[in-house]
Amino acid sequence: MIGKDIRVLFLAHRAEIQAYLTRKLRNAELAAELTQEAFLRFAEQGQAGSAAILHDRSYLYRVAHNLAVDHLRSRGRERLEPLGSDMLDAIADDSPSPEQVAGGHSELARLRRILMELPERTRAVFVLTRIDLLTYHETAARLEISESSVQKHLARAVKHIMQRLRSDETEA
Incomplete structure (x- = not known):
C-alpha cells in the first residue's frame, strides 16, 4: 500500500518540490537529487510505522527544506577546512614591503x-x-x-x- 501512495504523491508533487529546491539552491541537478531524497525519507517514515503524517505535501516541503539547509551547512564547513602548506605557499603576500612601510611613515609625518x-x-x-x-x-x-x-x-x-x-x- 505504501508503494502506491508514494508513487501517487511523487507524481503529484515532484515538480513543485524540485522547483522549490532549484530556487533555493540555484542548482537544478542538486535539486533533483534532494527531491528524490525527500521522497525516499517520506517513504522510510511511512514504513517505520511511526506517527502518521497528517499533511503529506507540507511534510515533503519541510523535509526538502531541511535537506537544502543541511547541504548548505555542509558546503559552508567544507570551505573552512584548513589549507595544506603547499596551497598556503601559493597565496601571494600582499603585505607592504619595508620600503612601502617607511614611505607610509614619512608621508604620515x-x-x-x-x-x-x-x-x-x-x-x-x-x-x-x-x-x-x-x-x-x-x-x-x-x-x-x-x-x-x-x-x-x-x-x-x-x-x-x-x-x-x-x-x-x-x-x-
Missing part, C-alpha cells in the same frame, strides 16, 4: 607637520570630521560652535592641506 601649521580650532575641526568621522552637528556640539563654523574651518583646513601637498610636490 609630513601630514602631521602640515596639520600642526593649522590654527588649533581649524585643526580640531579637521581631526573630528575627517579622522574621527563625526558629523558636522556632532563636531559643532563638541566644540561649542555652529555647524556653519565647522564647515568654514573644514574648508580652510582642506584648502591649506591641498596647497601644502601641491607645493611639496613641486619642490620635490
Whole structure:
C-alpha cells in the first residue's frame, strides 16, 4: 500500500518540490537529487510505522527544506577546512614591503607637520570630521560652535592641506 501512495504523491508533487529546491539552491541537478531524497525519507517514515503524517505535501516541503539547509551547512564547513602548506605557499603576500612601510611613515609625518601649521580650532575641526568621522552637528556640539563654523574651518583646513601637498610636490 505504501508503494502506491508514494508513487501517487511523487507524481503529484515532484515538480513543485524540485522547483522549490532549484530556487533555493540555484542548482537544478542538486535539486533533483534532494527531491528524490525527500521522497525516499517520506517513504522510510511511512514504513517505520511511526506517527502518521497528517499533511503529506507540507511534510515533503519541510523535509526538502531541511535537506537544502543541511547541504548548505555542509558546503559552508567544507570551505573552512584548513589549507595544506603547499596551497598556503601559493597565496601571494600582499603585505607592504619595508620600503612601502617607511614611505607610509614619512608621508604620515609630513601630514602631521602640515596639520600642526593649522590654527588649533581649524585643526580640531579637521581631526573630528575627517579622522574621527563625526558629523558636522556632532563636531559643532563638541566644540561649542555652529555647524556653519565647522564647515568654514573644514574648508580652510582642506584648502591649506591641498596647497601644502601641491607645493611639496613641486619642490620635490
